[in-house]
Amino acid sequence: MEENRRNTESVxxxxxxxxxxKDMDIxxxxxxxxxxxxxxxxxxxxxxxxxxxxNTRPGQLHSHTxxxxxxxxxxxxxxxxxxxxxxxxxxxxxxGRNANSPTVAKNATVGDYRRATGFxxxxxxxxxxxxxxxxxxxxxxxxxxxxxxxxx
Numbered sequence: 001m002e003e004n005r006r007n008t009e010s011v012x013x014x015x016x017x018x019x020x021x022k023d024m025d026i027x028x029x030x031x032x033x034x035x036x037x038x039x040x041x042x043x044x045x046x047x048x049x050x051x052x053x054x055n056t057r058p059g060q061l062h063s064h065t066x067x068x069x070x071x072x073x074x075x076x077x078x079x080x081x082x083x084x085x086x087x088x089x090x091x092x093x094x095x096g097r098n099a100n101s102p103t104v105a106k107n108a109t110v111g112d113y114r115r116a117t118g119f120x121x122x123x124x125x126x127x128x129x130x131x132x133x134x135x136x137x138x139x140x141x142x143x144x145x146x147x148x149x150x151x152x
Contacts, residue, residue: 010130026128031099031121034092038124043069045139068148071108074116077142081119084141089122096121 015021043065050064067073078093085093097118104113126135143149 011132012127013130024128026125029124029128031092031095032101032117034122034124034128035096035099035117035120036124037127038096038120038122039069041127041135042074042120042123042139045136068143071105071112071116073146073148074119075108075112076146077139077148078115078119078122080145081138081142084138085122089125092125093118093122096124 016023046065046068047061050061082090082093095118097114099117099121101113101117104110105116108116122138123135126132126138140149
């Protein structure tokens, strides 16, 4: 079990090693780049939890997942998590929230979309800095804090 946990904590390190990706300075990444990877990682975490909770029809899997990955839910999670963040995490969240995005998600307010972008940037930062345990902790706390965990 401990061996598996170590591998999970360094997913990005393993990808970098396997594909010969150079080390990077996370501070040089734009908040929208962090949000791009953070969106994918958060989606993967939610899909993993949904699939892990039971084998069912793809339509049901999609329904459970889409509710949790939409901007409104991410925004609610972020409002709940904000007091839990370290100063550095809050800085990455704020950078993402304040980023000038050329698009806004359909069915989302501008405020929800900006907070969700900040949430995704935070997820990207944690993933790219190999803080996967912290990422999972914050996702879990956010789901519990907003009552969204029942949807998983």
